[in-house]
Amino acid sequence: MLELRQVSRLFGGLQALSQVDMTVPANKIVGLIGPNGAGKTTLINNISGLDHPTSGTIHMNGQPIQRAAPHQITRLGIARTYQNIRLFSEMTVLENLLISQHSQGKASALESLIFSGRYRREEQTLRENAAVLLKRFNLEHLAHLRAGTLPYGDQRRLEMARALAINPRLMLLDEPTAGMNPVETHELGTQILRLRDEGMTILVIEHDMSLIHQVCDEVYVLSFGQIIAHGTPEQIKNDTTVIEAYLGREDE
Amino acid sequence: MELLRSIGISEPVLQFMLINAILGLSIYLTLFTGMFSLANAGFMAIGTYTGVILTQQFGLPLWGGLIGGMLLAGLIALPIGLPVLRLRDIYLAIATIGFGEIVRILILNFDPLVSSIVGQPIKMTYGALGISGIPQLTQTWHLVVFLIIISYCIARLHRSRFGRAMAAIRQDEQAAANMGINVVYVKNMVFILSAVLAAAAGVLKAHFARTIDPGDYGFSQAVDILAFAVLGGTTTFVGPIVGGFVLTAMPEILRDFKQYRGIINGVILLLVIVYLPGGLVNPAGWARLWQRLRGKSSFKPVEAETG
Ligand SMILES: Nc1ncnc2c1ncn2[C@@H]1O[C@H](COP(=O)(O)OP(=O)(O)OP(=O)(O)O)[C@@H](O)[C@H]1O
Ligand SMILES: [Mg+2]
Numbered sequence: 074m075l076e077l078r079q080v081s082r083l084f085g086g087l088q089a090l091s092q093v094d095m096t097v098p099a100n101k102i103v104g105l106i107g108p109n110g111a112g113k114t115t116l117i118n119n120i121s122g123l124d125h126p127t128s129g130t131i132h133m134n135g136q137p138i139q140r141a142a143p144h145q146i147t148r149l150g151i152a153r154t155y156q157n158i159r160l161f162s163e164m165t166v167l168e169n170l171l172i173s174q175h176s177q178g179k180a181s182a183l184e185s186l187i188f189s190g191r192y193r194r195e196e197q198t199l200r201e202n203a204a205v206l207l208k209r210f211n212l213e214h215l216a217h218l219r220a221g222t223l224p225y226g227d228q229r230r231l232e233m234a235r236a237l238a239i240n241p242r243l244m245l246l247d248e249p250t251a252g253m254n255p256v257e258t259h260e261l262g263t264q265i266l267r268l269r270d271e272g273m274t275i276l277v278i279e280h281d282m283s284l285i286h287q288v289c290d291e292v293y294v295l296s297f298g299q300i301i302a303h304g305t306p307e308q309i310k311n312d313t314t315v316i317e318a319y320l321g322r323e324d325e
Numbered sequence: 326m327e328l329l330r331s332i333g334i335s336e337p338v339l340q341f342m343l344i345n346a347i348l349g350l351s352i353y354l355t356l357f358t359g360m361f362s363l364a365n366a367g368f369m370a371i372g373t374y375t376g377v378i379l380t381q382q383f384g385l386p387l388w389g390g391l392i393g394g395m396l397l398a399g400l401i402a403l404p405i406g407l408p409v410l411r412l413r414d415i416y417l418a419i420a421t422i423g424f425g426e427i428v429r430i431l432i433l434n435f436d437p438l439v440s441s442i443v444g445q446p447i448k449m450t451y452g453a454l455g456i457s458g459i460p461q462l463t464q465t466w467h468l469v470v471f472l473i474i475i476s477y478c479i480a481r482l483h484r485s486r487f488g489r490a491m492a493a494i495r496q497d498e499q500a501a502a503n504m505g506i507n508v509v510y511v512k513n514m515v516f517i518l519s520a521v522l523a524a525a526a527g528v529l530k531a532h533f534a535r536t537i538d539p540g541d542y543g544f545s546q547a548v549d550i551l552a553f554a555v556l557g558g559t560t561t562f563v564g565p566i567v568g569g570f571v572l573t574a575m576p577e578i579l580r581d582f583k584q585y586r587g588i589i590n591g592v593i594l595l596l597v598i599v600y601l602p603g604g605l606v607n608p609a610g611w612a613r614l615w616q617r618l619r620g621k622s623s624f625k626p627v628e629a630e631t632g
Contacts, residue, residue: 123499142509143502152503159500161493172493176505178486185485186478192485239505 074099074274075120075151075243080129080139082115082298089115090126091298097243102265102275104285104306107295108318113278114156116295117245120276121153122146133243148176152241154232156248156278162221166212166231169220170203173238202238210234210264226257233264244268246277250284262287282310294318333577336465337533342573343468344530349553349565350475351522356559358515359495360410361418363547364402365523367425370542372398372524373531374432377459378449380532387462391528398524399517406516410509425547432539455538463532471529472566475522479562491515523550556597558604567606 075097082090089112097103105113118124120131122143131139133149141149152173161169178199180192207213210230215223220231229249236244246265250258258281265275265288279285285292285306292309294302296318302309309315329339348365355362376394379385385393409420431438435450450456482488490511493501502508531537549572557568575593579586600617603610 121503123503142507143499144505144507147503147505155500159497161496161500163496164492168489168492172489172501172506173504175486175490180486182482182485182487185487186481195486196484235504 074134075276076130076132077116077120078130078132080116080119080126080131082112082119082124083127088298090119092129093295093298093300095293095300097274097276099242099274100269100272101290102269102277102288104289104292105276105278105295106280106282106285106292106309111295112298113295114247115298117153117247117276117278120146120245121151144176147239147241150240150242151245152236152239152243153245154236154247154249156251158228158232160220160228160231160235162219164220165217166207166220166223167200167203167216169231169235170206170238171199173235174199174202174240177240206234206238225252229253230261233261237268241273243274243276246275246279248278248280250279250281255283258284259287286310333580334574335577338574338577340463340465340468340533341530342570343465343472344526345549345553345569345573346472346566347468347475347526347529347569348523348550349557349569350479350562351519351526352550352554353559353562353565354479354491354515354519354522356554357495358491358512359498360512360516361414362409362421362516362519363418363551364405364409364421364424364516365519365550366542366544366547367421367428368398368402368520369523369527369546369550370425370428370432370539371401372521373527373537373542374450374456376524376528377456377531377537380462381456381459382449387467387528387532390532391525394524394528395521399521402517402520403513406513410512410516422544422547425542425544429539429543432542450539453539455536455541457536459531459535459537461533461535463529468529471525476562476566483562487511487514552594554604556594556604558601558607558610560603560607564604564606568604571605 077093077095080090080093081088093116105116107113115124119126119139122138122141122145126139129139130137133146133151136149138146138149161172164172178195180189180195184192207216210233212227212231212234215227220228223231229252233246233249250261253261262284265277269275269288277288289306291304292306293300294309294312294315301318302312302315304312334342348369352362352365372394375397376390379393380387380390405424409417409424412420432450433452436448436452439449440447483492490501490506493504493506494508494511498508553568553572554565555568556572557566558564572594575590576586579589582589597605600614601607601610
């Protein structure tokens with residue numbers, strides 16, 4: 074589904090990504106781990122179009138996207154979440170979910186002036202979709218609160234819901250459990266597995282090894298911008314280069 | 326009208342209030358989309374001169390001049406917006422001020438410039454003298470109807486896909502792009518709409534003020550337009566309307582204070598900006614101010630902290 078070939082990204086003299094080859098097969102959950110500053114977020118930014126590779130290619134279902142604008146990539150069915158939550162915090166929870174369905178709508182602003190049939194049907198559909206997601210992520214009772222006022226865990230789940238509202242085929246999750254307690258983390262793992270069972274493909278950055286073991290089919294390990302290992306969670310756990318890369322870090 | 330006149334607001338003042346409310350709405354559109362553009366005075370100039378030349382020199386009716394002025398402003402906004410809207414914040418402000426100055430100077434030198442191109446003397450903008458004796462075509466009710474239509478359109482816009490995209494771009498442009506919003510398209514469309522609205526206000530104004538000159542559309546007009554929106558607030562479209570009304574009416578209401586009225590006007594503006602940062606139309610701002618005033622008047626600091 075997603076193919077990265079020799080993707081490199083230079084920031085001045087800093088090689089944030091170096092000849093990364095990666096494949097995310099359809100309907101699989103692929104993990105991406107690595108020490109702080111390894112280039113994981115940079116990789117997701119490059120796939121989602123917020124940043125572009127210095128060299129190399131990225132293909133989504135055969136289409137090259139390494140030079141595409143973010144909204145074009147979204148329309149190809151790629152959604153993402155952010156390591157530092159980036160909700161539209163001044164808007165309500167519901168509005169956040171309406172906005173991310175933007176590219177599913179067709180009604181123009183003019184149609185909203187005259188309350189055209191298409192406009193009303195579309196607004197109805199958007200709200201129905203949002204209601205389903207609110208329920209799924211246990212956010213129904215918060216629908217009309219400003220997103221910025223929600224507790225941290227709810228904001229994280231709203232980010233997931235918002236990405237899902239895009240109706241994507243591939244989701245890029247950047248540390249979705251950051252700041253969550255073990256119970257919440259496990260719950261989110263269950264949600265991720267459920268998405269896969271419904272046909273979603275997922276690339277997830279994660280520091281929490283228990284989550285990696287809970288959900289991932291395969292794992293890539295990134296260190297100083299290079300892929301240093303690739304395999305099943307079991308293989309990665311026992312890989313000596315990986316253990317070396319993490320040596321000196323005692324939080325896993 | 327009698328009531329208005331009793332507090333010093335005559336019909337001409339009311340007309341200026343309505344025009345300034347429309348101008349406030351024109352910059353509201355760009356501000357609401359997170360664009361700090363000061364190009365509105367420039368587009369107002371383009372629209373006004375086009376409209377006036379069409380009605381006065383070509384004998385078109387008011388609506389003809391209105392459409393002509395709006396059309397040309399919109400057509401010019403597209404090639405200006407594409408490069409300029411890549412800039413942000415203060416850089417966008419500076420670039421759009423530059424645009425306004427270019428427009429002003431082009432209008433100032435339009436006649437000799439065009440004359441030298443076509444090879445015979447042409448008189449269209451009359452340089453620094455400006456155009457006078459413009460036909461009196463705008464009625465107060467035209468302005469009222471226009472303001473109501475525009476307000477309705479903007480209110481509906483906020484409830485549409487496009488309007489939600491505008492708000493998303495103001496809050497986080499990158500996240501908005503990741504949600505599938507074509508940021509460049511939305512920004513340019515809004516820039517054009519804003520230009521068209523400023524042009525319309527200019528055409529309508531010229532046809533009751535009856536004289537125009539390039540000096541009317543300089544930096545100070547650009548800042549005045551910004552002040553309408555900032556004083557009124559940009560959290561809802563009602564803000565710029567109130568801001569345009571208040572800033573236009575205040576000098577008239579304060580007329581009895583003669584030489585002090587400029588000072589009082591300035592002090593009120595300052596007070597609002599310092600104590601109501603979200604503008605006049607902003608319930609949260611008033612609530613905060615109320616809390617502060619209560620906290621100060623009761624001599625119990627503990628209560629003030631918990632409140
Ligand atoms: N826009 C940028 N300009 C310059 N350097 C950058 C930029 N973005 C990231 N970097 C650098 O690239 C490197 C990789 O950063 P990145 O955020 O991708 O790491 P990460 O693996 O996500 O780390 P973490 O686990 O802390 O989130 C870092 O050294 C970072 O400082
Ligand atoms: Mg990161």
